[in-house]
Amino acid sequence: MAHYDCDVAVIGAGTAGISAERKARGEGAKTLLIDPYFNGTTCATVGCMPSKLLIAASDAMAAVRGAGAFGIKAEGKVDGPAVLERVRRFRDEFAGGVRASFDRLPEDVPLRGRARFTAPGELETDQGDTVSAKAVVVATGSAPAIPGPFKDFGDLILTNESIFELKDLPDSMGVIGAGAIGVELAQAMARLGVRVELYDMGHTIAGMPAETGGVLRDLLALEFNLHMGVTPEAEQVKKGVRITYEGHEAEFERLLIAAGRPPNLDGLDLEKSGMAFDEDGRPVVNPDCLQCTDVPVFMAGDVNGVRPLLHEASDEGAIAGYNAAHFPDIRRTDRKTALAITFTRPSAAIVGILPSNDNDLVTGRADFSNQGRSRVEDRAGGMIRVHADRKTGKLVGADLCLPDGEHIAHQMAWIIGLGIDAGAAKDLPFYHPTIEEGVKSAFRDLCAAIEAGVHWTTDEGSPPGV
DSSP states (O other), rough: OOOOEEEEEEEESSSHHHHHHHHHHHHEEEEEESSSSOOOOOHTTHHHHHHHHHHHHHHHHHHHTTTTTTOOOOOOOOOOHHHHHHHHHHHHHHHHHHHHHHHHOTTSSSSSSEEEEEEEEEEEETSSOOOEEEEEEEEOOOOOOOOOOGTOGGGGGHHHHETGGSSSSOSSEEEEESSSHHHHHHHHHHHOOEEEEEEESSSTTTTOHHHHHHHHHHHHTSSSSSEEOOOOEEEEEEEEEEEEEEEEEEEEEEEESSOOBBBTTTTTTTTGGGGOOOTTTTTOOOTTTTTTTTTSSSEEEGGSSOOHHHHHHHHHHHHHHHHHHTTTTTTOOOOOEEEEOOSSEEEEEEEOOOOTTTSSSEEEEETTTTTTHHTTTTOOEEEEEEETTTTTTTTEEEEEEEHHHHHHHOOOHHHHHTBHHHHHHHHOOOOOOOSSSHHHHHHHHHHHHHOOOOOOOOOOOOOTTO
């Protein structure tokens, strides 16, 4: 047991915590990075990277099954243990790189333990160490939620933190939750030959708006069954878990719970930090500077619930670390264009601001069910909506489910971030034939809705197959 004095203590060594400590130390602060495991980031160990490895394997199998559309006879067999071994092997390389970065930290920075507040600016770990800090960054991330009815099924239950440890693919898998994690893993498993059915109490797919979400739902339903707006009940049976609702019954070898990832706040004793809480008991965090009310405590990454995504966690760590190092001189920043991608096939994304009762936006649409390049590649299907301010014509948002949608979403985020209006976006170069070319149709539709003028050099026709 020892006592430590520092300028900035960072609780949690995930993406946001690593970034916060690095930024604060770079600003001249004496730092501590406190974590019970130093095991690597959620993305590297149980999130982004292993899930994309599984999706990559499923893409390969889907390509084999779809080869007949091109006049190519192909046969493939999924080797479940080999698929999962590759996932873990690459996953361990990615996570190992993060762990190696901890070894390069100054020796007085890492402190192993689980920290909690004992008073404003005062911490204690479960190892008995105490810390006095001028400012604290809380970056403890999030963890999968397992609703009450599913808590008593032991290892029949999977989450994103356990599914990649399977030694072989299950014969069947029920999925609870139609968020990004649920639909990504459901489709990947289905493409690898697992019988999959997905259940959700709501009607929203991957957080998408109703129109594009409905298109995504219909495309996913071609590969596995989705039961939306239902309240499933579960019971353990001899060979796994039985799911029932309103006359429906199905049995599964395993059950994946993808019902959200609430922030890791338990055990922090935040009420002793001096921060304020909202009516639901959540910490009040300013998204522009990440300060908790007016105290020298900052929250970054998934734990604050503002934008629970890796690239946002990295930015938030830097913002929180800088402000913690310079407290009480707080700097506020305009956040980058919001960007959230779900890696289904087609991939789905929400970019920027969507229409609501709080704004006056105009929407343009393009249907990809007959888009030329998509048909060439036997990937036709999907939709994009683009949104602009009615008065200025400036692009402010988009939602989409498209072939290569993850790339289109980035391009939309860049266009929005640069402040380009609908007319200028429409007149950007679009090569033929490409997936991107289909987006031009949405810009045209938007320009027509806001009555944007046509530049004299612009051909309002379309090449064949757009």
